[in-house]
Amino acid sequence: NSKRDPYRLDKSNAHFRKAVQKMPLGVSSNFRYWGDNNTVYVKHGRGARVTDLDGNVYVDYRLGYGPAILGHCHPEVDAAAREGQQVGTVFALGTEREYTVASMISEMVPAAELVRFSNSGTEAVMAALRLARGATGKDHYVTFEGSYHGLFDSTMWTLDTDTIQEGREPDIVSYGKGIPAAVRSLFWQVPYNDAQRLEDVLKKHGHTIAAVLIEPILGNCCGIPSKPEFIKAVRELCTKYGVLMIVDEVKTGFRVRRGGAQELYGVKADICTMAKAVGNGYPIACIGGREDIMRNYGRGVAHGGTYTAQAMSLAAAEKTLTILRDTSALDDIAAYGTAMQEGMHKILSARGIPHSFTGHPSMSGLFFRETPPSNYRDWKTSDYTFYDTLAHHLIPRGVMCEPDSREPWFISTAHDKACLDETLDTFEYCVDLTIEE
Numbered sequence: 240n241s242k243r244d245p246y247r248l249d250k251s252n253a254h255f256r257k258a259v260q261k262m263p264l265g266v267s268s269n270f271r272y273w274g275d276n277n278t279v280y281v282k283h284g285r286g287a288r289v290t291d292l293d294g295n296v297y298v299d300y301r302l303g304y305g306p307a308i309l310g311h312c313h314p315e316v317d318a319a320a321r322e323g324q325q326v327g328t329v330f331a332l333g334t335e336r337e338y339t340v341a342s343m344i345s346e347m348v349p350a351a352e353l354v355r356f357s358n359s360g361t362e363a364v365m366a367a368l369r370l371a372r373g374a375t376g377k378d379h380y381v382t383f384e385g386s387y388h389g390l391f392d393s394t395m396w397t398l399d400t401d402t403i404q405e406g407r408e409p410d411i412v413s414y415g416k417g418i419p420a421a422v423r424s425l426f427w428q429v430p431y432n433d434a435q436r437l438e439d440v441l442k443k444h445g446h447t448i449a450a451v452l453i454e455p456i457l458g459n460c461c462g463i464p465s466k467p468e469f470i471k472a473v474r475e476l477c478t479k480y481g482v483l484m485i486v487d488e489v490k491t492g493f494r495v496r497r498g499g500a501q502e503l504y505g506v507k508a509d510i511c512t513m514a515k516a517v518g519n520g521y522p523i524a525c526i527g528g529r530e531d532i533m534r535n536y537g538r539g540v541a542h543g544g545t546y547t548a549q550a551m552s553l554a555a556a557e558k559t560l561t562i563l564r565d566t567s568a569l570d571d572i573a574a575y576g577t578a579m580q581e582g583m584h585k586i587l588s589a590r591g592i593p594h595s596f597t598g599h600p601s602m603s604g605l606f607f608r609e610t611p612p613s614n615y616r617d618w619k620t621s622d623y624t625f626y627d628t629l630a631h632h633l634i635p636r637g638v639m640c641e642p643d644s645r646e647p648w649f650i651s652t653a654h655d656k657a658c659l660d661e662t663l664d665t666f667e668y669c670v671d672l673t674i675e676e
């Protein structure tokens with residue numbers, strides 16, 4: 240059946256050979272390099288679909304790692320962005336719309352009593368961590384194994400799973416070269432969903448710890464969710480030990496609920512960060528927090544940036560948030576996600592393949608074991624080759640998921656019945672291919 244033949248990437252591959260002469264790995268992010276003969280270059284995205292240079296069309300479950308929550312090139316958001324351009328680009332001065340969008344964010348996310356804008360998730364989390372340090376006068380912080388908080392030195396650390404052994408704590412290693420070893424002395428990293436381990440650290444070192452930095456759903460580790468009692472315990476422990484709770488909602492914000500994962504779990508951060516879904520892909524992020532903490536930005540804590548609250552992105556954000564707030568968008572997205580899980584469940588069950596889904600239907604991980612992982616060690620030591628093999632059959636047949644199981648599948652409002660039918664049809668075919676291998 241020729242319809243099932245994998246896509247050819249002749250033009251993408253030719254472009255790669257050209258691009259790699261000018262750009263390391265031929266791309267602008269190491270994660271976009273999928274191999275010398277496998278790196279896809281995009282012609283354009285429309286709605287839930289992406290077309291590559293060869294004209295191959297994919298149903299997109301990556302959405303740029305989450306931002307395009309209303310689909311690519313959403314007409315109303317793009318019109319708003321064009322209108323924003325009429326204001327100008329940047330002025331090194333404020334504009335009125337910042338207040339409008341900040342107010343919308345506060346209304347949707349109660350923890351964000353006051354708001355500041357940034358351009359990316361990395362910048363927002365960097366700013367939040369500095370704010371926590373400035374507000375508490377303490378330098379240290381806690382993160383969780385398997386989390387991702389951006390490209391900066393403070394958070395590019397992970398568990399060295401090769402050193403997991405009975406009776407010995409594994410090492411924490413940087414994500415790569417160029418990250419100073421000196422940073423390692425500033426933080427503790429504890430297993431996710433383990434409140435006891437967090438309390439052990441806070442009890443002993445809370446007097447030097449400014450903040451606990453947590454992703455409410457591990458959006459960079461198969462979408463492993465916080466257990467409700469865990470995230471509530473994190474909240475209580477932070478209060479008990481005088482440590483600020485920074486909830487990194489870069490992925491979950493304005494996606495899993497209008498008020499993000501904080502609404503989903505009923506917890507309130509001291510400081511939170513939102514990015515991806517805020518502007519439907521236009522570069523904008525925000526830091527929100529308790530008024531007394533946020534006021535430290537006027538009391539000696541530095542924050543700024545040439546492009547913060549850039550007029551076009553801000554206009555896109557106002558429109559995106561209006562749609563997310565006033566329509567059934569997030570319910571529709573979750574309903575699609577649930578239907579997709581049900582469809583996959585049927586296909587996998589019929590073949591006796593153990594599996595489970597993690598995260599939230601709008602950003603869910605697919606895991607090939609009956610019980611989903613509850614932390615990074617559990618995920619890392621499990622067999623995820625089935626997923627990886629399956630993904631490598633799906634992508635060249637038009638279902639653009641992440642090639643490895645760390646990223647969840649992101650849904651947008653543009654994913655419709657046709658996308659779902661096509662996805663499940665291809666999924667069934669590719670599951671059989673994977674079994675045969």
Ligand code: PMP
Pocket residue numbers: 304359360361362364387388389390454458459487488489490514
């Ligand atoms: N925090 C989280 C939870 C993220 O998922 C990401 C990006 N995947 C970041 C921070 C960094 O955001 P950005 O890539 O926009 O810098």
